[in-house]
Each structure stands twice: as structure tokens, then as C-alpha cells.
Amino acid sequence: MDNPVVSVPTGSLLGLAAILFCIGLYGALTKRNLIMVLISLELMLNAVNINLVTFSRLGVAPSLDGQVFALFVITVAAAEIAVGLALVLAAFRLRKSTEVKDLNTEKY
Template sequence: MTTVHIPLPSVLALAAILFCIGLYGALSKRSLIIVLVSLELMLSSVNINLVAFSQLGAFPNLRGQVFSLFTITVAAAEIAVGFAIVLAFFRFRKSADADDANSQKR
């Protein structure tokens, strides 16, 4: 048991800013890979929230950390399938830009 002086609102603010940077990246970047990675950034910032509440919240317990482990696993599964789709799309269309993903025709 140690005393921690990190203020909870600062951690939440960091996570909120990271989430918004991820949102901006996902909406504005052209490369499909970077869009997927921005989604990962958003998930990671949510993890910061979960861990912060689980350690610094009013009633600290480890449930938040277990949940963040599940989030990390699901994020890894999502990024694997996402990159597989990007690779298939690249072979199909010879491009990995989000702008080119607008029709199903070759």
C-alpha cells in the first residue's frame, strides 16, 4: 500500500485528448492502415480510463484491469482481421487508400 498523488482528472483528461486525436486520425487520414491504427489509439485511450478508475477510483478493485485485458485481446483480434482485409483490398485494387474503397467493382 502506497500513497499515490496522481490526480484522477488529469489521467482522464489525457485519455480524452488521446481519444480525440485518434478520432481525428481515423476520420481524416487517407491510408487505410493508418485509419485502423487510429482506431487502436482510441481503444488504448479507453484502456487508460479503465486502469485509472481501477487504481485511483473511489472503490479501487481489479475488475477494471481484467476488463482492459479483454479490450486489449479484442483489439488485437480486430487489427489482425483489419489488416487482412487491407491486404486483400490492396491485391484487388492495387491501392491502400480509403478514397479508392468506394465501389465493389474492380
């Protein structure tokens, strides 16, 4: 495990991340439930993390920077989901609903 020669082709990893990102984007655009929209955002962040860990071995000077960035993204995502779910709970207490369409009173 110290120095595995990774034989997974880079293109496949990036393709997986791209498809995952687009699934998350579709979910964020179309889901009706606010919590599901937040989860879709997490899905997109996960796709980005796969890219970061993949790229950490590429480049002229391969280093651990990509993995450290992935750790920071995980931490910020945890903070984001905590605040986001707190907001959803506060909105639910006010409107008795977690549907996206019930929260557009600021729009008009």
C-alpha cells in the first residue's frame, strides 16, 4: 500500500467523475425536495474529489497536494451540509414544507 502502481487509466477515472457530476447537476436542477437538492450538491463535490485525487499523481511534480485539497473539500462540505440542513429545518418550521417551490416568496 505504500507505493501502489496505479493501473487504472486516468481517462476512466475522469469519465466516472464527469458522469457523477452531471448526475448531481441534474438532481440539483430537478429535485423537488430541498434536502435532495443539498445531497445532489454533495454528489457534485464527490465527483470533484475523485478528480483531485486522480490529478494528485499527475503533473511534472506529483505530490500529495491533490489529496490534501480533497480533504479540505470534504471538511468544507461537512460544514456546508450542517448549515444547509439547519436552514432546511428552520424553513420547515416556518412553512411546514421542504419543497423548493414553497420557498420562492422572495422572488416576487
